[in-house]
Amino acid sequence: MTALMWFRRDLRLGDNPALLEACADGDVLPLFVLDPQLWGPAGPSRRAYLARSLRSLDAALRGLGAPGLSVVRGHPATEVPRAARAVGARRVHVAADFGPYGRRRDGDVEAALDTDGLRLVRTGSPYAVAPGEVRNGSGDHYRVFTPFSRAWQEHGWPAPQDAPDHRRWLGLGQGQDGGTTELPDPPLPDGLTLPEAGEHAARARWTAFLEHGLEDYDEARDLPGTDGTSRMSVHLKYGEVHPRQLLADLARRPGTGGGTSGSTGAAAYRKELAWREFYADVLWHQPRTAREYYKxxxxxxxxxxxxxxxxxxxxxxxxxxxxxxxxxxxxxxxxxxxxxxxxxxxxxxxxxxxxxxxxxxxxxxxxxxxxxxxxxxxxxxxxxxxxxxxxxxxxxxxxxxxxxxxxxxxxxxxxxxxxxxxxxxxxxxxxxxxxxxxxxxxxxxxxxxxxxxxxxxxxxxxx
Ligand SMILES: Cc1cc2nc3c(=O)[nH]c(=O)nc-3n(C[C@H](O)[C@H](O)[C@H](O)COP(=O)(O)OP(=O)(O)OC[C@H]3O[C@@H](n4cnc5c(N)ncnc54)[C@H](O)[C@@H]3O)c2cc1C
Known part of the structure; x- marks a missing residue:
């Protein structure tokens, strides 16, 4: 069977359950859609960073013998079914999106695929625990961080998975139905420098932080004049690393509060990751708070x-x-x-x-x-x-x-x-x-x- 892997906020090969599902189907077309609804408002920094991250993913795919990342421009509800038809894919694999726009878009794509008898398969999410999963005793969602973070930790998350050792990749030919667009290369505004993008850069930064930053993190994280934080936010944003991987590495750090108890380093870091998950959960339950007052x-x-x-x-x-x-x-x-x-x-x-x-x-x-x-x-x-x-x-x-x-x-x-x-x-x-x-x-x-x-x-x- 042929499958399509639609990358969005998961620009990595390692620990990517949706990609593993796609590979289990057979031949895989790796696709990214440049969606004007997201590309337009992204701003110069994110556009430039995303372009670099896509290049890095493209190179990693080529390293596995793929013809590269296929990139198309347009509305996903049109472009994804078109690309799927072009390679004869029966299933389109994604990590679920929980943001207000992403949910709507995925619903549109699902409906468009359905008319062709194709399926959108959601596996995993950009979070250790998907928004909507953590509930209190009465089945309601949490409105305050501390009880959420406790329940989130008790809920737990699966262990990270290896990158696929896959050899059967497809690409969209240039100019073919659903033909590929060049990888974008937007200009960087004067005076702006960006961190290195991609899965490899994320891993390198994380390893350096584990070695040199984690132990003092609890204190150094509040001092902007030091390099006391992990700088993982951008890598998490694009899914160049999954929080599950960070949480698993933290749990293995002896003497830094790596276990579920403990108050330093790893425990403090886990708490910050929980804020990210909490806010995603709040937005999932109350999408209006993206623009309107929560209170x-x-x-x-x-x-x-x-x-x-x-x-x-x-x-x-x-x-x-x-x-x-x-x-x-x-x-x-x-x-x-x-x-x-x-x-x-x-x-x-x-x-x-x-x-x-x-x-x-x-x-x-x-x-x-x-x-x-x-x-x-x-x-x-x-x-x-x-x-x-x-x-x-x-x-x-x-x-x-x-x-x-x-x-x-x-x-x-x-x-x-x-x-x-x-x-x-x-x-x-x-x-x-x-x-x-x-x-x-x-x-x-x-x-x-x-x-x-x-x-x-x-x-x-x-x-
Ligand atoms: C006004 C305001 C706007 C913010 N905007 C963003 C944003 O657009 N994107 C973003 O990722 N973070 C945002 N944050 C949260 C936080 O400032 C950044 O996540 C953090 O500075 C990123 O740097 P770091 O990776 O070195 O953080 P670290 O201290 O190393 O933290 C590790 C990770 O924990 C998460 N985290 C830490 N603090 C928070 C927090 N307060 N809320 C949610 N997640 C957190 C991030 O994923 C971060 O990468 C905002 C905070 C404030 C007060």
Missing amino acids: TQYAQLPYDEPGALFEAWQQGRTGYPVVDAGMRQLRSVGWVHNRVRMIVASFLVKDLHVEWQHGARHFLHWLVDGDLASNNHGWQWVAGSGTDPSPFFRVFNPTTQGRTFDPDGTYVRTWVPELADRAAVPDPHDPSSQVRAAVGYPEPVVDHAEERREALDRWERIR
């Missing part, structure tokens, strides 16, 4: 229209060093440290009084790891309207946050070059007006103490 009463909070201050925030010219460092890091590498994501988000919502959706959209435009569930619920956490929100009255002070988490100013000096010179700028978190003028760094665009009061006044109005 609906927050929609009543009065906000300002985004204007010049919003632009200053986007450009990293607010005069608050840690905020500007974060916003410039975003534009330079398409990634921002988690602590700083919280600081810049709080600044936008509570100091500039701009609704979280504007910030979330800007993040999704530039983040290479941009993920609807983690991003938009992360924003809602900061805005006070999310599942386990940071209470609205807890307004981050950007100067003290900078001093606490970037005590020697390494982070700020790295991303705000005006403040890099230690002799000229002795206090990078709160430079004097004289220093700012001398190095060409702006004065604060707002007074934090005043805007904090203003935010709390607005909040009082909806309490």
Whole structure:
């Protein structure tokens, strides 16, 4: 039998249950569809990264003797059945998608295949435990993280599987019915550098983190001036590695809380992965929270229209060093440290009084790891309207946050070059007006103490 493997957010050969199912069918056509609905809004960082990841998958497939990854452009409900017909595939294999668009799209593809008597087979998902699986005693889903993470861990997940040792691959011929498009090669905007893409790069980064980062992760993860986090978010986003693999490796680490108990390294890391799974679960149950307030009463909070201050925030010219460092890091590498994501988000919502959706959209435009569930619920956490929100009255002070988490100013000096010179700028978190003028760094665009009061006044109005 011939099968089609439709890659989406699982751009890897190892530990890919859907691919193994396809291989069990017989001859396999590996396919990727450049869907304008996703490609368009992806933003320059994700488009460029995805293109590199596809090249890496293409090379890995060729290494197995395949003619490469077949790529077509268009709506999947048209292109997938067309490609399946072109090679005579009876079944189309995918890892299930749980996002609002992905669910709709897969329903359309399934219906289109069905009219030809073909089947869409869903095996696995981008998560250790698929959204919708973790339930409480009364069969309902969790609305708060801690009980979810406990039940998630108790639920457990299967062990990772090996890459297929498969020799029977197919490709779509150029110009044939469903003929292939060249692998995309979008330009990288000036000043943007991206991490290496692909399954091999993901594995290398993960191995280095296990060796050098895991032990101190619990403490170092909050310090943006150190290389204290795994940087796996982008690899997870594209499925260059599956969280199951990370969880299995963590469980094997002695002395780092690798077991189900334990409080350091591995346990802390497992908890962060659980946040990713929790937010995917929340989005699955309540797709509206991708755009709307999880706690609906927050929609009543009065906000300002985004204007010049919003632009200053986007450009990293607010005069608050840690905020500007974060916003410039975003534009330079398409990634921002988690602590700083919280600081810049709080600044936008509570100091500039701009609704979280504007910030979330800007993040999704530039983040290479941009993920609807983690991003938009992360924003809602900061805005006070999310599942386990940071209470609205807890307004981050950007100067003290900078001093606490970037005590020697390494982070700020790295991303705000005006403040890099230690002799000229002795206090990078709160430079004097004289220093700012001398190095060409702006004065604060707002007074934090005043805007904090203003935010709390607005909040009082909806309490
Ligand atoms: C406003 C805001 C927006 C965010 N947007 C995104 C996004 O678009 N995509 C994204 O993957 N993460 C997002 N996060 C979560 C977090 O900031 C990133 O996952 C993390 O910074 C990625 O770096 P890392 O892989 O080195 O993290 P590590 O500290 O090494 O964490 C390991 C993994 O755990 C998961 N994780 C860690 N923290 C969180 C969290 N708070 N929520 C969900 N998953 C988490 C990620 O998959 C991460 O790769 C956002 C957080 C906030 C506050």
